[in-house]
Amino acid sequence: MRVAVVGAGLAGLSAGVELKELGHQVELLERSRLLGGRATSFEIDGIEVDNGQHVFLFCCKELLRFIERCDFERDVYVQKRFEALVLDRNGTRGWLRASPLPPPLHLFPSFVRYPHLSADGKVKIVNALVAAITEKRAPEATFDRWLQRTGQTPETRRAFWDPFFIPALNAPFDRVSAADALFTLKTAFTGSVTAARFGYAKVPLAHLAAKAAAKLDAVQLQSGIVGVDPAKNGVALRQAQGDTVTFDAVVIATPPRTVAKLLGNPAQYGVEHLDTYAAYPILDVHLWHDAGSAGFDFAAALDSPLQWIFEKSPGYLSCSFSAAGESMTMPTADLEAFAWSEVRAFVPQLREAKLVRSAVTRNPEATWLPQPGSPRTRTQTTHPRIAVAGSWTDTGWPDTMESAVRSGIAAARAVERAPCT
C-alpha cells in the first residue's frame, strides 16, 4: 500500500516506521517546518534547544524499542539504576534511589533516610503505596480524591506526590483520573526494580525525529492537511495549498481537535470523545550561566512552580514548569529572572554565578487529557483505511512519548489489517 501519515510527531513517526517495516510505501505530511511534533527542538539566537525537557522511564518499553529500531540508542542516556535528587530551599538534599531489594522494597532504604518527610509522613506514604498495590480498582474518580482517602497531607504531597506525579501526569490531581495516576505509580515504582530508571536524549530532540523520518519514503514539511475524505480507491487528502492527493490508506497522527477538523464528522467514522479532551501546558526556562557544572544531572525543587532542573550541559540548565497554569502568562523577562533566582536558591553552588543568556519555551498544548472518567479515543476507525494515532488516544498510558509510540504502532497495524481492494 501507499500510505500517508499526517503529523510528524512520535505517533506519526512510529506509525510510519512500523508501516515501512510491514512492507508499505510511506509518505509523511507535516504542517510545521520541524520534525518531532511536541518532542522537537529548534534554534533560539543560534543555539538549538528542546521544545521542553523530555524524560522517559525504563518501563517505556515501546519507546525504547522505537529508539533501537531507529538507531538512536547512542543518542539517549538511561540511568543504570533509579536515582532522583530532591532539593529544598534550605539546601537540604534528599535522594530516592533503587537498592537491590525486590520491588516495592527496593526504594525502602533510601526512603527511610529521605530527609524531606517526617516519620509520620513516611508511614502515610507507605500506607498509600500498599493501598495502590492491593486494591484492584480505585473507587474514586480523581487522583486527588484517592490521595485524600489514603490520608495524604500537605507534607506528603509537597515532598513526594507533587514532585514526582505533577510532572508525570502534567495536570492538577483533581483533573487526573485515579486509575491513570495509579497506573503510572504501579508501572514506575512497584512493578520492577529497573522500571523507574530515568532516560533522556543527549542530542536535540529534532535530531532523533530526523533519524526516524529518514527511514520513510518521502517527507513533506510545511505541508498541512485540511481534510480527509474516503475516495473510490482509498483515501483522499486535501492539502492546505489546494491540491488533493489519494493514498491507499492514511494514519492521522495529529492532536484531537485537528483530527475532528480533518474528518469533519468524526462520529461517521466511529471516532469518539474528541471533544472531551483538554490541553495542559508546560513551560521551560533555559538558563546559561558562567559557573560550569552544578554537580547533578537533574533535581526536583520542592515548593517551587519550577519543579525540575536539568543540566543539559555544564553551564546550561533547563527548568521545567509542568501543569504551568499561571506562569504561562508571565512576561518572558520576569520568568527568566524568577527561574534564575529559584535556581540560585536551590543550588547554593550557583549563588555567585552570572546568568549569560536565557530563553523561554511555552507549550499551551503540551499534553491532552480527557475529563476524568471519560473514555479515550480508539485508534481504529470504522473506515478500514483510516486510523487515528496520538499520545492522547486509548493506549492505557498517560499522554507521553511512550503513549505516542504505542498509538502509532497500533494505528499502523489497524490499516495493515484492512482488506485489499
Ligand SMILES: Cc1cc2nc3c(=O)[nH]c(=O)nc-3n(C[C@H](O)[C@H](O)[C@H](O)COP(=O)(O)OP(=O)(O)OC[C@H]3O[C@@H](n4cnc5c(N)ncnc54)[C@H](O)[C@@H]3O)c2cc1C
Ligand atoms: C514541553 C513538553 C514537555 C514534555 N515532557 C515529556 C516528558 O518528559 N516525557 C514524555 O514522555 N512526554 C513528554 N511530553 C509529551 C510528549 O511530547 C508527547 O506525548 C508526544 O511527543 C506526543 O506525540 P504525538 O505524535 O502524539 O503528537 P504531536 O507531537 O503533537 O504531533 C502531532 C503532529 O501533527 C502535526 N499536525 C497538526 N495538524 C496537522 C495538519 N493539519 N497537517 C499536518 N500535520 C499536522 C503537528 O505539527 C505535529 O507535528 C512533553 C510535551 C511537551 C510539549
